[in-house]
Amino acid sequence: MRAALPDLAARAASVAGSPVRDILALTARPEVISFAGGLPAAELFDAEAIRAAFDRVLAESPREALQYSTTEGDPGLRSATAARLTARGLPTDPDELLVTSGSQQALSLLATALLEPGDVVLVENPTYLAALQCFSFAGARIVSVPSDGDGLDPAALDELVERERPKFLYTIPTFQNPTGRTLPAERRRAVAEIAERRGLWIVEDDPYGELRYAGESVPWIASRPEAADRTVLLGSFSKIMTPGLRLGWLRAPAVLRRACVIAKQAADLHTPTVTQMAVARYLADTDLDAHLTLVRDAYGERRDALLAGLGDALPEGSRWNRPEGGMFVWASLPEGYDATERLRVAVEHDVAYVPGAPFYPGEPDPTTMRLSFVTHTPDEIAEGLRRLAKALH
Numbered sequence: 001m002r003a004a005l006p007d008l009a010a011r012a013a014s015v016a017g018s019p020v021r022d023i024l025a026l027t028a029r030p031e032v033i034s035f036a037g038g039l040p041a042a043e044l045f046d047a048e049a050i051r052a053a054f055d056r057v058l059a060e061s062p063r064e065a066l067q068y069s070t071t072e073g074d075p076g077l078r079s080a081t082a083a084r085l086t087a088r089g090l091p092t093d094p095d096e097l098l099v100t101s102g103s104q105q106a107l108s109l110l111a112t113a114l115l116e117p118g119d120v121v122l123v124e125n126p127t128y129l130a131a132l133q134c135f136s137f138a139g140a141r142i143v144s145v146p147s148d149g150d151g152l153d154p155a156a157l158d159e160l161v162e163r164e165r166p167k168f169l170y171t172i173p174t175f176q177n178p179t180g181r182t183l184p185a186e187r188r189r190a191v192a193e194i195a196e197r198r199g200l201w202i203v204e205d206d207p208y209g210e211l212r213y214a215g216e217s218v219p220w221i222a223s224r225p226e227a228a229d230r231t232v233l234l235g236s237f238s239k240i241m242t243p244g245l246r247l248g249w250l251r252a253p254a255v256l257r258r259a260c261v262i263a264k265q266a267a268d269l270h271t272p273t274v275t276q277m278a279v280a281r282y283l284a285d286t287d288l289d290a291h292l293t294l295v296r297d298a299y300g301e302r303r304d305a306l307l308a309g310l311g312d313a314l315p316e317g318s319r320w321n322r323p324e325g326g327m328f329v330w331a332s333l334p335e336g337y338d339a340t341e342r343l344r345v346a347v348e349h350d351v352a353y354v355p356g357a358p359f360y361p362g363e364p365d366p367t368t369m370r371l372s373f374v375t376h377t378p379d380e381i382a383e384g385l386r387r388l389a390k391a392l393h
């Protein structure tokens, strides 16, 4: 007799995986040109210099590099990261930073530190899928803030904060995932003022800000004096170095940072010591900004290649934006098209994208799609668009 096992937690059953994952699994075939995954271009990884940094750390400080270390993170990495933030206009002390295992972990730590079941979290509409999953696991009620081509609408945010009393606003103000949108400076100021006036944490997630190909950079919400004591800024080495490092950081006011440190102790004690030390070594020995210039040049060309061909690839009446940076273009097909249904046909033509629907916390717009332009060369992008045209017409 084998007794039945106890049930999984309700949350394990209630948070769905990505509904398009099965279709996208088919896109791993080498012949598929994929605009789907947000995968940085692997041929542009600075692999040699990263290998040299790991070599040096393991040769010079093996006992330290292979040992347990502090939860807050490697002092050298925190200093280098603080210096980069300071140079970009946000004066930062290394002690204000907590190193995380990717910025994805920062989202989990913040959910642990801030959310009770039933608490409201405000998000852009649409927003990053894995953030929705993370907040749902914490039992949050997710409410979307009406958004337009420039991002979230501050007047609507103000009303929602008054009505819903949310714990925090989760926002990706620069080159947002999935839309590529950037929130203009005036709206950032308005968001900071709302947080000051109404009492609200802001989680400002910025993995893409350094991938700008045109236009002027817009200051972080975290740098607004109104919101300095209530904004958490998240950053990541995934898009500027490589995602396999699983290295990110959060910059938070002391009270919230301490709560995140304790949550991280419970989650994984600390981010791998050797990785942190190797990236600190890399930042000391290598000019990341020079490398980033190469990456930006390549990605900028790829963005232009996608934008140049989209008009012929999408059916008449489709619309799309022209982001100044990041990895994604957001498009909507004409009324009546369903981007999720069409994905099957696209995959039969060896081309893929991500339908927009899963990124909406509420009622989705079925005509939308996210197109990532960074993974393939301009020639491959052009071929991918020819296939997309056949699939969609």
Ligand code: PMP
Residues within 6 Å of the ligand: 038, 101, 102, 103, 104, 105, 128, 172, 177, 205, 207, 235, 236, 237, 238, 243, 246, 247, 248
């Ligand atoms: N936030 C956003 C908006 C993202 O798009 C991603 C990755 N696609 C992450 C966080 C997580 O990135 P990582 O954990 O690799 O830093």
